[in-house]
Amino acid sequence: MAIDLKIDRRGLFYGAFAALLGGSLALSHRGARAAPQWPGASLLTAARIDGVDGGALLCDEGVCSFALPARAHAPVLMRDAGAVILIGRRPGNFAAVLDLEAPEAAARIFHPIAGHRFVGHAAVRGDSLFTTEMDELTGEGAAVLRDARSFAPRARFAAGIEPHDVLYARGGEILVVAIGGIARAADVKGPPINAGRIESAILELDPRSGAVLKRHALPDDMSTLSLRHMALAPDGETIAFGMQDQDRSMVRPLMGLLRVGRGIDLLPLPAGDEGGLRSYIGSVAVDESGRYVAATSPKGGLAGLWSLADGRWLGGFKLDDVCGLAADAGPESFWATSGHGDVVQMEAGENGLAAATHWRAEAAFDNHLLRS
C-alpha cells in the first residue's frame, strides 16, 4: 500500500515512517511518560545498528533501520521525488536511494562512474544531481552531473584533488564544491602525500558548464587545513564551512563564512578553549533564521555556535562523539546526533547551545544528519 506523503511540521518522512513503526507502539510509549515529547521532526542518518551498516529514520521517539551495502556518509533529500539518497562513505562504491513512499522496499543502488569512488556527498536540484567522485588511482576528483531520476551520469566536471561536500547556492545558479585537497590513493585510506601543503579550496562552478566561476583558497600559512563541509544560510548566498587540520601542533581556525562571488571570512575558535574542537569539524549547519552557525567536532565531543551576522563565538555544548547536525524547521534550534546513539534538540542563543531534549537509541549515528 502506498502511503501518502504529508509535508507538515513533522517532515517529509513522517507519513511512511509512522505507518511502518506502527502507531500503537509509538503512542503507547509516548503516553507512558510525561512531557517533554518528541517535538515532531523527522530525521534520517547513516548509522551502524547491531553491527550492521545502514541508515536510520528517527521520528515519534522511534528508530527504523535499514541495511546498506557498506557504511554511508551524507543523506540528501530529493524533495520532489519523495526520496532520500545516502551516499557511500569515502572510498564509496554505492549510493542508495530510499523511496519514502515505499520505505519497506529495498533501496535502489547506483554506482560511481567507471574507475571512481564516491566521497559521501551529493546535491540535488530539480532533475539534476551532482555527486562528488574521485578517480580511485589518482585521487583527482570531479563533480559528476547525473539525471536525478535515472541517476545516469551526464557530465564530469573536473574539480581538483579530493572534492568532498557539494551544494547549490543562489537559487541553483551556482554549484559550490569543497575541495578537501588531501592527495592519497582513493581506494585505500592511506596517509596523505601532501599533508603539509594541501591545496584545499572552495570552488564556485556553473552547474551547466562546469566552468569555474571563482576559487576561494586559504592563505599560505594555513596549508594544512582541508575545507570539507558546508551549509547554506537561508539567504542562499552565505555558506558556513568547516575544516580539518592535518597538523595538530598548533591551533588554526576551523570555521569560516563564504559569501558567494565575494570571499572568505574565518571564524574564531572557542573562547577560552581554543583546542576544544581538536582541529576537526565534522558537520556544519545554519539555523532557519540565518542568525546562527553551528558545527560539531566528534574528536572534541563539542558542538559549537557562532553568530552568523558578526562571526562571534557564542558557546558550545559538550556531547561525546557528536557529529550529525541539522537545523530544525523552527528558528534558533538544531538537532545533533552522536556515535553513541544520542539525539539532542539544542536551542541556540546568545550564550551558545543548550539541550532542549535529549534522547538515546542503541545505535551509532554517522557523520551527517538530514532533517525534514
Add this chain to the structure above:
Amino acid sequence: MQPTSLLKLVADAKPAQPNPKAAQAARAVLAVVDRFVIPSYRALAQAADAQEKAWTAFAANRAAGDVQSLRAAYSAACDAWARAQLIKTGPLSLFLRYERFAYWPEARNVTQRMLDALIVSNDPKELAPAALVRDSVAAQGLTALERLLYDGDNSVRLLKAPGRPGEWRTEIGQGIARNLSAIAKDVLAEWTAPDGVRAMIASNKGWKMIFADTAEAASLLLTEQVTAFRLMHDIKLLAVMGASADVARPRVAEAWRSGRSQRNLKLNLESAQAMTRIWAETVPAAHRTKLDSLYASALKAVDAVPADLGEAAADARRRPLVDSARAGIKAVQVEIAATLPADLGITLGFNSLDGD
C-alpha cells in the same frame, strides 16, 4: 526496513554519573604507556640511531662499505617500527611524523617519483632537516630507504658508484636515516619529558590539543588498539587480497621489495597482543583467556603466511593461507571491540575514530 527500537529520553537534568571504572581505566592506560608505548618508542629511537650510524659509516668509506650493513640496519628499524607504529596519537601525530617515518600505503608509486626527482636535483639543501620537515612525506622515511636499498642488484652498484652519483645517493640515504633518528628521538622525548605525555596522563592533565585529561588519553590509546586491527586487516591484507586471487594486488603489499610483508604483519600482531595483555590485566579472566586463545590462533595463521604475502594472495593455491590469517586477525578484532572497552570502562568513539 525494520522498526528497531524506540528512543529513550535521557534525564539530562541530572549531572552525568561519574564513571565507576575511572580509576581502573587510569591505571590501565598508565601501565600501557609505561610498559608498551614508551619501551616501543625507546627501541625505535635506538634502532633509528643505529641506522643513522650505519649510513654515516658507509658514507665515510663507500668503496669498502657494505650495503648489507645498511640493509641489516634498515631491517632492525622496520622491526622496531612495526611494534611502535600502532601508537599514532600523541607526539607521532604532530608535524606529520607518522607519515614522514613511513609513507605507506603510497599512492601511484609516488615515493619512486619523488625520490627520482630528489636524485636528479643533486641538491644537498633538499636534505636539510628544515626541508625534510616541510617537504612531501613521500621521498623520505622507511619507504624511500627501501627503494634505495632493495632495487634488485642495482642498489649495491648505485650506492657504491664512484664519484658524485654514488656519493649523492648515499647522502640521500644518510639524510633520510638522520631524519628518522631525529623523529624517533623527539617522539620519545615528548612522551617522557617532565611536561610530556606520560606525565600529563599520570597527573590527569591535558597535552597540547590531543587530549584534555586521563580519561580522554585512555580513550585515544584504546582506540589505537582497535585501529591497529584495521591497519592489519583492511590495509595490509584486504587491500592486497582483493575479492579473489585473480584481482589480488601483490604490489600493494607493504614492503614487498625488501620481502618484509609477512614479517611486518606478524610483528604488528605480536605488538598488538603485548598491548592487549596489559589492558586486559584487570578484565574478567574468561575474557582474558578468550583473547589469548584468539591471538594464539591468529599468530599461528600469520606464521603460516609465506614471506611474499602479496604474491601468495594472488596465487590460488597459497591464497587460503593468507585468508586464514585475515580471518584470525578479524576474530581478535571482533572480540577486542566486544569486550575490552566495556570491561575497562573506556568509551570509544565512532565518528571520532576515523575522520572524513
